[in-house]
Amino acid sequence: MNPEESKKIIKVRNLKFKYKNAEKNALNNINFEVREGEFVLITGPSGSGKSTLAKILTGLIPNSYPGELDGEISIMGFDPRKNKIYEIAQNVGLVLQNPENQLFALTVEDDVAFGPENLGLGREEIRKRVEWSLDVVNMQKERHKAPFELSGGLQQRAAIAAVLAMKPKVLILDEPTSYLDTLSAVKFSYFLDNLRRDLNLTVILIEQNVDLFFKFLSRIVVMSEGKILIDDKPDVVISFCIRNKIPINIPLQFLIINKVFGKNCNEKMLQDYQVEDYELLLEKIIDG
Numbered sequence: 001m002n003p004e005e006s007k008k009i010i011k012v013r014n015l016k017f018k019y020k021n022a023e024k025n026a027l028n029n030i031n032f033e034v035r036e037g038e039f040v041l042i043t044g045p046s047g048s049g050k051s052t053l054a055k056i057l058t059g060l061i062p063n064s065y066p067g068e069l070d071g072e073i074s075i076m077g078f079d080p081r082k083n084k085i086y087e088i089a090q091n092v093g094l095v096l097q098n099p100e101n102q103l104f105a106l107t108v109e110d111d112v113a114f115g116p117e118n119l120g121l122g123r124e125e126i127r128k129r130v131e132w133s134l135d136v137v138n139m140q141k142e143r144h145k146a147p148f149e150l151s152g153g154l155q156q157r158a159a160i161a162a163v164l165a166m167k168p169k170v171l172i173l174d175e176p177t178s179y180l181d182t183l184s185a186v187k188f189s190y191f192l193d194n195l196r197r198d199l200n201l202t203v204i205l206i207e208q209n210v211d212l213f214f215k216f217l218s219r220i221v222v223m224s225e226g227k228i229l230i231d232d233k234p235d236v237v238i239s240f241c242i243r244n245k246i247p248i249n250i251p252l253q254f255l256i257i258n259k260v261f262g263k264n265c266n267e268k269m270l271q272d273y274q275v276e277d278y279e280l281l282l283e284k285i286i287d288g
């Protein structure tokens with residue numbers, strides 16, 4: 001189904017949050033929706049509220065991080081002020097920025113089993129979910145290894161397996177490439193896009209490396225100082241950010257287009273010239 005027509009599964013209206021003992025709000029009047037099947041990227045400077053929003057959408061706020069939370073919230077029908085984390089975790093899974101914070105068992109397998117065990121599922125169901133999750137991230141070979149022995153990329157995948165074992169429909173990842181080298185980050189972008197297609201997942205990705213994911217996305221949301229600056233189709237957001245000099249990571253092809261067309265650069269051109277047109281664009285630059 002076209003995600004633009006699919007049903008809204010996450011909706012927040014006039015969302016505000018202030019951490020306990022904080023002086024100012026971490027989030028101010030956030031209006032944000034996600035439709036089933038979308039792949040939404042959230043970016044913005046440090047401290048703009050990206051992780052805070054992710055913590056609300058997974059119930060960690062206010063259940064584990066107290067504070068003043070206001071506004072309408074519907075996360076697949078759940079509200080973190082009324083529902084417990086484990087109820088939300090079966091619908092929305094969060095992969096933390098540092099996988100070491102998510103992996104604490106002695107083996108990968110035990111980490112993957114941890115969530116389902118805590119749901120009180122039967123042994124056979126737990127076993128099935130562990131096998132399935134390890135298959136999905138292609139980590140059967142590493143199942144008996146200690147998470148700390150693994151490379152950053154494999155730790156990332158183990159953390160994803162642990163979250164997928166809860167069978168969520170929505171996957172939120174908080175800066176998953178920040179601990180990866182460039183090549184692993186590129187591989188991860190394809191891995192994530194394949195994963196969401198194969199499992200029909202809705203994905204919310206908090207990420208600075210916009211360029212790596214650009215071609216896969218339904219929408220980009222730019223946050224700044226606890227607010228949403230713009231939330232639109234990827235090419236609209238990128239041209240807005242170029243025009244208004246908003247410091248986000250701009251994919252290379254747009255920088256080239258901007259250089260070639262200067263002030264005349266508009267969304268139409270950004271749509272017309274895709275990555276395959278590099279050569280054409282370079283010729284234009286060379287020819288003046």
Ligand SMILES: Nc1ncnc2c1ncn2[C@@H]1O[C@H](COP(=O)(O)OP(=O)(O)OP(=O)(O)O)[C@@H](O)[C@H]1O
Nearest residue numbers: 019022026044045046047048049050051052053065
């Ligand atoms: N546990 C906390 N207690 C008090 N204030 C907090 C807490 N966590 C975050 N904040 C504050 O809330 C605001 C938003 O922080 P948040 O971590 O959501 O930003 P972010 O966009 O994820 O930043 P980064 O890119 O550095 O991860 C910041 O001003 C931050 O200092």
Ligand SMILES: [Mg+2]
Nearest residue numbers: 050051052174
């Ligand atoms: Mg953060």
